[in-house]
Amino acid sequence: MIRLMLLLSLLTAFPPLSTAMYLPAIPTLVRIWDKPLYLVNLTLVIFFAVYCVFILIYGPLSDKYGRKPPLIAGITIYIFSCFLCALSINVYMLIFARVFQAAGAASAATIALAIAKDRFPPNQREKVLSYIGVIIALAPMLSPMVGSLILIYFKWRWIFIVQAFFGIISIFFVSFMAESNLDKKDVSIRQLTKGFKNTLKNKNFTSLVICFSMLSLPIFAFTAASSFIYINIFNIKETMFSLYFGINAVCLMAGSLTCARLGYKIGTFRLINLGILGGILGGILMLLKLFEGPLQFLIPMAVISYTFGLSRPPANNLILEQVTQDTGTASSLMIFSYFILGAISMAVVSLEWQSKITYIGSLATLCGLFSFILWCFIKPQIIANQKSINSRN
Secondary structure (H helix, E strand, C coil): CHHHHHHHHHHHCHHHHHHHCCHHHHHHHHHHCCCCHHHHCHHHHHHHHHHHHHHHHHHHHHHHHCCHHHHHHHHHHHHHHHHHHHCCCCHHHHHHHHHHHHHHHHHHHHHHHHHHHHHCCHHHHHHHHHHHHHHHHHHHHHHHHHHHHHHHHCCCHHHHHHHHHHHHHHHHHHHCCCCCCCCCCCCCHHHHCHHHHHHHCCHHHHHHHHHHHHCCHHHHHHHHHHHHHHHHHCCCCHHHHHHHHHHHHHHHHHHHHHHHHHHHHHCHHHHHHHHHHHHHHHHHHHHHCCCCCCHHHHHHHHHHHHHHHHHHHHHHHHHHCCCCCCHHHHHHHHHHHHHHHHHHHHHHHCCCCCCHHHHHHHHHHHHHHHHHHHHHHHHHHHHHHHHHHHHHC
16 A cells, blocks of 8 residues: 555656656746746646646546556656656747656656545545645755755756656556456547536535645745745745745645645544634734744745645545545546636736735635635535435445
């Protein structure tokens, strides 16, 4: 089980590896290519937009052909596109290369969740997802540090070569992984896509996805704007930026670790409540600007990140419990919602706001309030369904 958990962690870490490691290089690319921040940030925004589109493709493919074939194909695309990114001579070529990098990376996180649903029973899956969340948090914590060191001793292009190396490691271990989808659907792709319609008709599933996706918007906004805020506004060097960014990742990891260790005592619904209320609290703290210097951004984001890490594993598990078939499709829709809203959030925060910190604080507060209201409407129905299932069993 440990070996599979480590592999799933590496697969679901592809998005943060593909973005966090690259963040310290954004101010450098703005300078050497003499392009505005919003244009260079398109390498992030378009990555997530394309990533979302292909998430919807890999899920049904994994239901039809099994988990391994589309996963190996996607990682192969990812590896070659990393080298294409490294060869980019301008921002437009890099944007083009990032399109293919996103198309490959989408296979990893989507199918990894489907494998977790295949291999682990519900009572074990939440704990497994929590431990995976702990390991995943190391990726955005260590990646900017690695990216910063690469910028000091090498050129920015080596960041993508290192990413290709992680892809090679992944495809090696995936090739030895046992197929987990033993109930492949022998239907046409057109028939298989009907699974999207059936899954979207599941009101509990759809409502929970919307509710918890909103909580991720300030996290994505932070990812897109953090290098600009810390380096340009607070005049922090690239190496120190990786430390500040890493603190945020530590908070995510601590939240997931707390969930793994104490989640069974606290309970799924209380963990989710804490996650929603923590996002609101962090947003309010950011708007009040109670702290000086970088701390006015660091401390509120730490609160948001910790409570998000605390609530995301039980939230994801609760979403997956709402479906009994088309698991790959459901996983695709869930991750698609996270990342398409995230891409929008990253695009909007990249605009010329008078204060990006105020924008992120407002976003965290409003999204938290929206999720809280929606959660209050959904929770009674979810509890009633769980009681009904338990009584039948």
